[in-house]
Amino acid sequence: MSPHVVSFHAESAWLDGAVVRDVRIAVAAGRITALTPGVSAEPGEEVLTGLVFPGFANAHSHAFHRALRGRTHGDGGTFWTWRTAMYELAGRLDPDSYRELATAAFTEMVLAGWTAVGEFHYLHHRPDGTPYEDPNAMALALRDAARAAGIRLVLLDALYLTSAPGDPVLPEQRRFCDGDARAWARRVRQLPADGFFRVGVAAHSVRAVAPADLSVVAETAWDLGAPVHVHLSEQPAENEACRRAYGCTPTELLDRAGALSPALSVVHANHVTDADVALLGARQASVVACPTTEADLGDGVGRARALADAGAVLALGTDQHAVVDPFAETRGLEAAARLGSLRRGVFDPADLVAALTTGGHRSLGLEGGTIAVGQPADLVAVRTGSVRTAGSDPSQLVMTATAQDVTDVVVAGEVRVRRGGHAVVGEDRVADVLRRFA
Numbered sequence: 001m002s003p004h005v006v007s008f009h010a011e012s013a014w015l016d017g018a019v020v021r022d023v024r025i026a027v028a029a030g031r032i033t034a035l036t037p038g039v040s041a042e043p044g045e046e047v048l049t050g051l052v053f054p055g056f057a058n059a060h061s062h063a064f065h066r067a068l069r070g071r072t073h074g075d076g077g078t079f080w081t082w083r084t085a086m087y088e089l090a091g092r093l094d095p096d097s098y099r100e101l102a103t104a105a106f107t108e109m110v111l112a113g114w115t116a117v118g119e120f121h122y123l124h125h126r127p128d129g130t131p132y133e134d135p136n137a138m139a140l141a142l143r144d145a146a147r148a149a150g151i152r153l154v155l156l157d158a159l160y161l162t163s164a165p166g167d168p169v170l171p172e173q174r175r176f177c178d179g180d181a182r183a184w185a186r187r188v189r190q191l192p193a194d195g196f197f198r199v200g201v202a203a204h205s206v207r208a209v210a211p212a213d214l215s216v217v218a219e220t221a222w223d224l225g226a227p228v229h230v231h232l233s234e235q236p237a238e239n240e241a242c243r244r245a246y247g248c249t250p251t252e253l254l255d256r257a258g259a260l261s262p263a264l265s266v267v268h269a270n271h272v273t274d275a276d277v278a279l280l281g282a283r284q285a286s287v288v289a290c291p292t293t294e295a296d297l298g299d300g301v302g303r304a305r306a307l308a309d310a311g312a313v314l315a316l317g318t319d320q321h322a323v324v325d326p327f328a329e330t331r332g333l334e335a336a337a338r339l340g341s342l343r344r345g346v347f348d349p350a351d352l353v354a355a356l357t358t359g360g361h362r363s364l365g366l367e368g369g370t371i372a373v374g375q376p377a378d379l380v381a382v383r384t385g386s387v388r389t390a391g392s393d394p395s396q397l398v399m400t401a402t403a404q405d406v407t408d409v410v411v412a413g414e415v416r417v418r419r420g421g422h423a424v425v426g427e428d429r430v431a432d433v434l435r436r437f438a
Contacts, residue, residue, distance in 0.1 A: 057360025060317025281310020291332025
């Protein structure tokens with residue numbers, strides 16, 4: 001029996017880097033089966049007004065950080081003082097409360113137009129470090145949360161063994177630690193992946209994973225056919241600690257370990273040297289920028305343009321969710337590049353859309369990121385006539401829209417957001433959950 005075909009009519013659609021008017025998008029079994037431009041809407045079609053983009057992929061998320069939004073600014077401080085508050089929050093979570101919090105965070109993402117998320121996951125065990133009865137209980141809570149929100153989840157299960165090179169984990173980090181790399185790998189291999197829940201792997205950082213253990217991460221990724229992620233050079237202190245311990249930069253250490261490849265995504269890369277840029281580009285690694293988080297934490301201005309010019313592929317993430325807005329991330333990427341170069345238009349609008357779409361999907365090892373026959377039917381409709389977007393050249397909408405302009409979101413052919421409201425999880429429920437964590 002042939003799969004049921006549904007049809008969407010896009011007032012305008014982003015096809016191959018250009019805006020195309022009046023596009024019919026036929027969908028069956030969650031995939032696009034036909035595209036017909038230049039046609040009027042027919043009765044019974046789901047009409048998507050404004051400009052329809054491919055689904056956005058959030059390549060770096062820590063869902064539980066969402067509970068810290070609006071609660072850290074008054075204390076001032078730095079990334080390191082913020083980290084103390086993060087540890088306190090992490091210590092309060094169990095699988096049930098984590099499921100609630102992550103459902104709220106993922107629902108906010110879907111409402112903003114993110115249709116896939118890479119969750120960089122290191123809350124593995126009880127606060128004292130002992131495993132739950134199911135050693136993957138916290139990961140499965142994230143899976144359940146993603147299903148409730150209707151977002152594709154790539155769980156980037158992170159190896160975390162040391163607090164600094166050669167030093168044991170701190171008491172507040174015990175729940176992140178599996179004891180050794182082989183124990184971590186055995187646990188990761190038990191995770192039950194499916195069509196909407198893919199398993200990836202991560203080395204938390206060169207601070208938390210020794211060079212000898214990077215080979216276990218690479219081996220596990222190879223066995224699972226999984227993407228690999230790592231935090232890289234977010235803070236100068238990380239670089240300094242790496243040089244003291246190993247006599248090189250974090251990027252050089254990854255290269256020595258054979259970890260730099262097109263399958264690797266490095267997150268942040270704010271403080272990389274010219275030699276680091278050349279290495280990351282030559283290996284065609286993905287670089288996941290998180291501009292709103294990097295600004296919020298005072299991480300510094302990255303080198304995204306230089307990295308892209310060298311051959312790296314850019315993606316975007318919301319990280320600690322100071323803001324959940326894909327357009328804020330694109331504007332942040334361009335704004336940081338302008339501040340560093342003293343010129344405008346460092347990235348073309350099509351480059352910024354690519355970072356949200358094809359770049360993010362590549363980073364997560366997912367299909368998607370384009371509206372094309374055979375691709376997953378993940379679509380985001382954005383208003384072109386709001387007080388923010390009216391008068392904008394549609395091809396530059398990525399620089400003027402906000403998450404408030406997202407009206408409809410389709411994931412695998414299923415409408416998850418219609419006219420600004422989530423199909424399953426109400427915004428009042430999301431707000432109630434977040435208030436409980438304050």
